[in-house]
Amino acid sequence: MKALVIVPTYNEIENIAKLVQSVLLQASQIELLIVDDNSPDGTGTVVQRLQATEPRIHLVQRQGKLGLGSAYVCGFKYALEHDFDFIMEMDADFSHNPDDVPRLLHAAQKYDLVIGSRYCNGVNIINWPFKRLLMSYFASKYVRVITGMPVKDPTGGFKCFNRKVLEAINLDNILSDGYGFQIEMNYRAWVKGFKLHEIPIIFTERLNGVSKMSRKIVWEAAWMVWRLVLLRTLKAI
Template identity: 75%
Template sequence: MKALLIIPTYNEVENIQRLLDILLKGNQDLEILVLDDNSPDGTARVVKEMMEQETRIHLIERPGKMGLGSAYVTGFKYALQKDFEFIMEMDADFSHNPDDVPRLLEAAQKCDLVIGSRYSNGVNIINWPFKRLLISYFASKYVRIITSMPIKDPTGGFKCFRRKVLESINLDKILSDGYAFQIEMNFRAWAKGFRIKEVPIVFTERINGVSKMSRNIVWEAAWMVWHLQIRKMLGSLH
């Protein structure tokens, strides 16, 4: 099983070394690709130091903050070029529990896309303000209503793709970033008939560092679902 875990970073020096240590110790067959957007706090430097001792760590440095979606697209292309069968997404801030990685990989043996879901078994989020929790929960409902996707957590960023899913999608045509990127990738996979499974996880809001959430990310997600659904209806979603 050849698996690559993609981790975009920007100012994650407080988290990255501990996260990579835990991931590598708990997953002997896993390789990790860090995509750093020129973090001024030295995140890439820490990764480079770890690479001297661990060949399963890889790094792509980008010139500046270019967005979450473009980071993952870069990582997806790298994974396909290097012949990885399973390609995972994960946040760098411990909001996703590294102990859940084996669960997602195991589920991916029988599915094409596995989503670590905050909402598949109730609401499993720790340390979010009640207002943000409500917005996220009802945003997920909104996405399901507009798109008809049978996914309870369409904006979640803890996922595992089989390579055939990414091979079927024109990655150069991906339109969105942030939460909208997660929605778009799920929608494209679902529209192509791939098998999707949600695995319950507990999402814990970051303790170290600063959240990357912004109002623009929310608005992008709000209009993107209409754009995707209309293109699907017109037969122009490729």
Template identity: 40%
Template sequence: MTGPAALGPVLVVVPTYDEIGNLGAVLDRLHAAVPTAHALVVDDASPDGTGELADARAAADERVNVLHRTAKAGLGPAYVAGFRWAAERGYAVVVEMDADGSHPPERLPALLAALEDADLVLGSRYVPGGSVVDWPPHRLALSRAGNLYTRWALRLPLADATGGFRAARMELVSRLPFDEVASQGYCFQVDWAWRAVRAGARVVEVPIAFSERTVGRSKMSSSIVTEALARVTWWGVLDRLADRLPGRVTRPVPGRARGGRRTRVLR
């Protein structure tokens, strides 16, 4: 057996805040691409009615679930709440996907296919075949520079560690210390990709076409960028200092594993 069914039940976690203009279409595209996947909308008390729309979709479709939170607490905590919800209900695979339509649900079958021989699959904008559509030049330059800096600072062999479209086996999610993850914005993606690589996970990057949202406003802000820069720099410093400690247990070497490469790109 191959395909999503071979992996076990799949849950797509979709954090939302003021996404009433996008959520319905994203769920439609998701279920057209992978009809057996379930969705969990994690809504941070959106004032525009996104939570109510999600409730209506859940009432009409048993594949849609909703987790209401009482305040806007950030992307990282929303995903951690979704991971816990998935673990409690026996899902085998958890997927991260934005609600704004930037992540193409049509590429989810490719991510799930790659997961058959991996622990974590990243939808990547910056590997051969990947692309970014309709971003202004300064946003694209900031994203590329952030990924290059992350790769250097953390010695992380990933082209797109900041991307938020990814699929993971619950076995990996369950053994990573998400209770220790304090990152709020897209730095959360870097944080847990780095933890996965350090834990020796099999990580694959699959190309995607990332599109700028057409409805609503971006949640990107200077505070999110500042958080990412500060945390990645600090982690990199600690990582290099730890290499100098006598008697330190050597961490898994990114990019290598028994039988070959631990991180790779699928075209």
């Protein structure tokens, strides 16, 4: 069994070395792919240095900041080409706890797409301003009502795909970024009849670095759900 944890990075120099080490410690069959968008702070150079002594670290350097969605699509294609069986998504900023990686992988033996969920038992988020928490929580409800998809945390970015899910989705058709991207991947997997499953995680706001998400990305996600429902009605997905 080969597992790849994909971590997109943009200016994560304070987090990346520690994150890479914490993930690789989890299990010997886990490898890492960093998709770095030519971070001005030198995140990519740090990864290159780590690669010198650890063959389980892979790096794709892109020209510039092209967005989270396309970084993951790039990572998914890499995973399929390099014969990985399980493909995980994870942030670089320790909002996702590396110690949860084995639990996600374990659940992925039984389900096609495992989602680390902040809203399985109440709300499990540490250090978010109340406004952000409220917005994320109601955004999840909104997505559920519009799409009918039975997922409590559709915008979460800590998850594990079986490779057959990624093989079944035409990755070149994925257009959304950020939170919309997470919703779109779940929706396309669900519509195709794959088994989705949520496991509880605790999400902790980053201590180092800054968020790259913007208002624009939130609005994009809000429209995206309507587009997805329409495409499904037209039998285009």
